[in-house]
Amino acid sequence: MKKLIYLSLLSSLTLAACQNDQNPNESGQEETSQVEDSQEEMNQDQGSQSEDSGADQEDEEGEEDQADGDQAQLEVTDPLGHQVSLPSDPERLAVFDNGQLDILQDLGLADRVVATATDNLPDHLQEFADLPVAGTLHEIDLEIANAEEPDLAIVARRSSDNYDAVSQVAPTLDMSDADGDLWASIQENLSLYGEIFNLEDEASAIESDLEASLSDLQEQNEASDLSTLVLMTNEGALSAFGSGSRYSFVHDLFGFEPVDTGIEASRHGMDVSYEYVVDQNPDLIFVIDRTAAIGGDQEAGEFSDNPLIQETDAYQKDNIVYLTPDVWYLSEGGTQALAQMIEEVSVVFD
Numbered sequence: 001m002k003k004l005i006y007l008s009l010l011s012s013l014t015l016a017a018c019q020n021d022q023n024p025n026e027s028g029q030e031e032t033s034q035v036e037d038s039q040e041e042m043n044q045d046q047g048s049q050s051e052d053s054g055a056d057q058e059d060e061e062g063e064e065d066q067a068d069g070d071q072a073q074l075e076v077t078d079p080l081g082h083q084v085s086l087p088s089d090p091e092r093l094a095v096f097d098n099g100q101l102d103i104l105q106d107l108g109l110a111d112r113v114v115a116t117a118t119d120n121l122p123d124h125l126q127e128f129a130d131l132p133v134a135g136t137l138h139e140i141d142l143e144i145a146n147a148e149e150p151d152l153a154i155v156a157r158r159s160s161d162n163y164d165a166v167s168q169v170a171p172t173l174d175m176s177d178a179d180g181d182l183w184a185s186i187q188e189n190l191s192l193y194g195e196i197f198n199l200e201d202e203a204s205a206i207e208s209d210l211e212a213s214l215s216d217l218q219e220q221n222e223a224s225d226l227s228t229l230v231l232m233t234n235e236g237a238l239s240a241f242g243s244g245s246r247y248s249f250v251h252d253l254f255g256f257e258p259v260d261t262g263i264e265a266s267r268h269g270m271d272v273s274y275e276y277v278v279d280q281n282p283d284l285i286f287v288i289d290r291t292a293a294i295g296g297d298q299e300a301g302e303f304s305d306n307p308l309i310q311e312t313d314a315y316q317k318d319n320i321v322y323l324t325p326d327v328w329y330l331s332e333g334g335t336q337a338l339a340q341m342i343e344e345v346s347v348v349f350d
Contacts, residue, residue, distance in 0.1 A: 078173040086171035090152040097156035102334025114148040122326035221255030228256040229282040234290040239269030274308040285314040293325035
């Protein structure tokens, strides 16, 4: 009997021991499985976040590239009808016309100019005197121009014939006066520069100031009946300018009455004599000394000293006005030049 009780107890203890040995292993396996499952979920989350981050970065870079692409190129049409693709808000400008230098300076862009094509500059453009000079206005030196790595080149008037050649160096605009209308040309050029350089407000302000000055001058001329003659002196020779000439704006825009409506339509004027001036006998004479404008000796004083000129009403009424040569001859088409021109001719009404 005792033996049976002993065997029964031994069997119970053995069974309990087996159960105790099995539970710890199962618990450990469950804990290990839970840790592994958690780690896998974390890895999946991190991978998803990494993919999302990479996608976001790619999207941002794509947007930046697209923005850069939109800003990089601008399609415009210049006054001569050339369709030009150029950088938006270009930083390096090769400018081969004094009138355009004048406008760009007026817009606050002088520091972007890297080359010109003349060192014969009027006083108000002297800050450009130390820049590289790429040949001449009539023949641009492409090697010098290219060395300055411009991202926009500008030609006009005297340099206009170089358009095709300069276009091989950089995107090029021809800002010439296409229709012989000075004021319309300046307005068009201001508007185009405002678009290119994001300076629409500045361009509009300059135009408004000029328009107000022009209006005042025109009103003064409407109340005046001064017969007017525009003359250029050049090494003793005289040329008269009327409608269709480079200075037709004195009559057509400013409003001065021409003493002779039959002056030959020519950009370079009509050759005349001192006797012609006496015969026309204008009330007012505007004189432009070309010799002085291109660096020669001033000879305007000799004009007034001529006995024939002293017979005219203009001389006797002290109405011979000597215009600033380098502004009138070298900088036509500029906004600052136009403002000075208006001021100079307005002295007859003081």
